[in-house]
Amino acid sequence: MADEYxxxxxxxxxxxxxxxxxxxxxxxxxxxxxxxxxxxxxxxLGPEVADGEVNVVQVEAMTWKDAVKIPIATLKAGGPNSxxxxxxxxxxxxxxxxxxxxxxxxxxxxxxxxxxxLSDYEENMEEMEEEMIEDDDGEEGAEDDEExxxxxxxxxxxxxxxxxxxxxxxxKKAKTSNNTKGKSPVKNNAKAKK
Numbered sequence: 001m002a003d004e005y006x007x008x009x010x011x012x013x014x015x016x017x018x019x020x021x022x023x024x025x026x027x028x029x030x031x032x033x034x035x036x037x038x039x040x041x042x043x044x045l046g047p048e049v050a051d052g053e054v055n056v057v058q059v060e061a062m063t064w065k066d067a068v069k070i071p072i073a074t075l076k077a078g079g080p081n082s083x084x085x086x087x088x089x090x091x092x093x094x095x096x097x098x099x100x101x102x103x104x105x106x107x108x109x110x111x112x113x114x115x116x117x118l119s120d121y122e123e124n125m126e127e128m129e130e131e132m133i134e135d136d137d138g139e140e141g142a143e144d145d146e147e148x149x150x151x152x153x154x155x156x157x158x159x160x161x162x163x164x165x166x167x168x169x170x171x172k173k174a175k176t177s178n179n180t181k182g183k184s185p186v187k188n189n190a191k192a193k194k
Contacts, residue, residue: 051078055102
C-alpha cells in the first residue's frame with residue numbers, strides 16, 4: 001500500500017526553479033514497489049504579487065519516450081486567474097518546475113505518493129497466493145457438494161420436479177372480466193324462461 005504525503009513548493013524570483021527528485025535525496029525507487037509519484041492539484045499566487053502581474057509556470061518531466069517542457073499554469077494577480085486547480089500526475093522523477101514569466105511567489109500544492117517497501121510487497125504476494133489456492137480448493141468442494149446433491153435427488157425421484165422448475169417459470173393466467181366499476185354481470189334469463 002502506498003504512503004501519501006503533502007507536497008508543496010514555492011517559486012519566488014525571476015526565473016526561479018525547483019526540482020522534485022526524491023531518488024536524488026536518498027529515497028530510491030528500487031527500495032519501493034511502485035516507486036514515487038507526484039500529483040499536483042493546485043497552483044496559486046501569493047498575496048504579495050503586484051496587481052496585473054502575469055506569472056507562467058512551466059514543468060519539465062519525462063514522457064514514455066523523452067523529456068518535455070510545457071506550461072501548466074498562467075496566473076494573473078488581482079483577478080479571477082490568481083489560482084488554478086490542476087490534476088497532473090508525474091510517475092517518474094525528476095520533475096522541474098520553473099517560472100517562465102513573473103516574479104512570484106507561486107505556490108504549487110499536491111501529493112507525494114510512495115509505494116510500499118519491497119519486503120511488504122513480497123509478503124503480500126505470498127499471502128495472496130495462499131488465499132487463491134485455498135479459494136480454488138473451496139470452489140471445487142462446493143461443486144462436488146452440488147453434484148452429490150443432484151445425484152441423491154435423482155435417486156429419490158425429486159430431481160425431475162426440480163429440473164422442470166429450473167427450465168421455465170410457470171405463468172398464471174389473470175382472470176379478466178368485462179365488469180365496470182365492480183358491478184357483477186347480469187345473466188340473460190330470457191332463454192331459461194321459455
